[in-house]
Amino acid sequence: MATIAMKFGGTSVADIERIRHVATLVKREVERGNKVAVVVSAMAGETNKLVAWTNDAARGINNLAIPDQREYDVVVAAGEQITSGLLAITLNAMGVKARSWAGWQVPINTSAVHGSARIEGVPATEMKRAIEGGEVAVVAGFQGVAPGVRISTLGRGGSDTSAVAVAAGIGAARCDIYTDVDGVYTTDPRIVPKARRLEKIAYEEMLEMASLGAKVLQTRSVEIAMLHRVPTRVLSTFTPDVGGTLLCDEEDIVEKKPVTGIAYSRDEAKITLHKVPDKPGVSAAIFGPLADAGVNVDMIVQNVSEDGETTDLTFTCTRGELTRALAAIETHAKDIRYRSVTHTADVAKVSIIGIGMRAHPGVAQLMFRTLAEKGINIEVISTSEIKVSVLIAEEYVELAVRALHSAYELDAA
């Protein structure tokens, strides 16, 4: 008998019939003797509808207006509230004692950054008592309560984070993330049909996979799982008895291949400043204004100076940030003193990830050779202890991912 957290995403609760299926999965855990907290997203489609309403409400008045973020949260959070109530109704009708908990009731305390708030703590004293008393707690995901007792939301995908934070908050033995795929794969199976499901993946690896483009889990949820050492499983709502992937400590993984998985992201844009002065202080002149403009600079490369006086500097950010980045650079043109600026969004980032890299030298070399053999030019490189990322032309993404998947012997037999 253990306390476990379960999480179901929007497609898993898309209609009443699916909510009923979710209820049977919850009931099964209760019948196994487990105590359960279940975290739910909004029914698929509901969030989009609510978001569209908030935009209409603001833009009808003024085409430039964006919705007041705190009120946006009030509207959008209603989606998960509805699902939590419906699942609790279904469970009670099945004879499983259950009650819903909105973010403010748990409480899931968050920062005041409405629309993309950060979970700061899940005291959950009363909810824990209810769970220990045998009642299933149905928690509205994606939401919390910000300072001033205002409703907040965590931003898209935040329900994963809610689930892991609730699991940590109630001291759950396990957090099961039910989704529409049956686990974490070596790479995106839509690109590489030979991709394999991983039985286990280390928290650190999953964190890199998620932040480098793998969409199966939200980055912040993996951070919390890692921080609180919550054993987290990814498994399919529709085939819950097969497969699944366990996020665990590095020590719990016996066979450590040099590369565990390959991630990619198309949400990349590249900006190059030509002929900037090659002297101290120029980086600060460039990246200070970008940070102020809320641009998250990712990869950076500075060319070797040819004339000893100027150099070219290239960096990447997300496509959504491109316009803001260019505006910030133009505004500070006098301080930066570049000759010209070029930019493109036709780039993508491909990354190899693996804790085994630490023990295997030459892992990056194989990546570069493999891409070279396919005639793919590497524009920027960035590395960390357990990953190597390269920026390439977007049109080569599939080719690159497939070639690397084979080169690192990840293909299924």
Add this chain to the structure above:
Amino acid sequence: MATIAMKFGGTSVADIERIRHVATLVKREVERGNKVAVVVSAMAGETNKLVAWTNDAARGINNLAIPDQREYDVVVAAGEQITSGLLAITLNAMGVKARSWAGWQVPINTSAVHGSARIEGVPATEMKRAIEGGEVAVVAGFQGVAPGVRISTLGRGGSDTSAVAVAAGIGAARCDIYTDVDGVYTTDPRIVPKARRLEKIAYEEMLEMASLGAKVLQTRSVEIAMLHRVPTRVLSTFTPDVGGTLLCDEEDIVEKKPVTGIAYSRDEAKITLHKVPDKPGVSAAIFGPLADAGVNVDMIVQNVSEDGETTDLTFTCTRGELTRALAAIETHAKDIRYRSVTHTADVAKVSIIGIGMRAHPGVAQLMFRTLAEKGINIEVISTSEIKVSVLIAEEYVELAVRALHSAYELDAA
């Protein structure tokens, strides 16, 4: 400059365009120098959708199951939460500082009777401060917070009650109920085209009108308005500058006709117990079990005993309670000792209402004569100081209402 409460129903906020219209009405009050709390219903159609989901969720499991009432409230209350956020977004985009307040945030404290909770108090300390600071408070109607910090709802039409209770709670000088009609009429204009809008109506009269079938305001909202002496206006969202009806003290009405209005209700059922013993204790034997079964007995008539030993007893309840009432009587047949029981739902109640009745004798007599002249049989009569109600066959409702409207000289010129 005054603090006022405004209330908009579901048809007034049915889509974003209408919410925008509501925002302009709120803005106008702010520009007049007023401080405003605005109470909103769910967008027309939303509540029905949410209610249907709760029923599906419960019934899919077990055809007899009704949704857990506390979770029903969680789901349904989301409707008003959404509207409150959308109106706050619209107002902010218009440059009118506004924030939404859910029932639990105000707080609107209610009883624990989920699904039809009763407002017990609206402390609203913080909200009052925000309003005094010049911020429009957009309150989610129809909901509150029950003991145990659970979301509660007031039952259909509860947003009127929310509005008047909020007006009382913040000490508003006035409560304006915007709806799809432009005031309170002498009777239902769909039946009597010559019905006239009333400029003023006394709280007591409105209370009788509402509880006897007039649908323009919820009974409980009138009770609260009367109790706290909140001057309450009913006016049209779509033509806010014409007409309207003010609920006020009896003393503020100069011309007191004997009859102010005529109400009717088709939601009536009649049960007759034949040959019950005509002796003390029989009423208790009948009405005790009915009260236990949650049946609200309305009109009662006991015939004169013909044999000196038994009598016939007739009473009415709503059509929804008929089955429960018959079951309760059957269960207690031994104690009541009736010969037989008959029942019908083909009846309706027609009432004349007016504070002027107190000063004018013979008012009821005109009612009975008018109905007799039309050949309408009166089955049951009940009276109070300011109303006379009669039960008649349902098919005569329109005829009776029209005849009485003329007889009491209420027809528009």
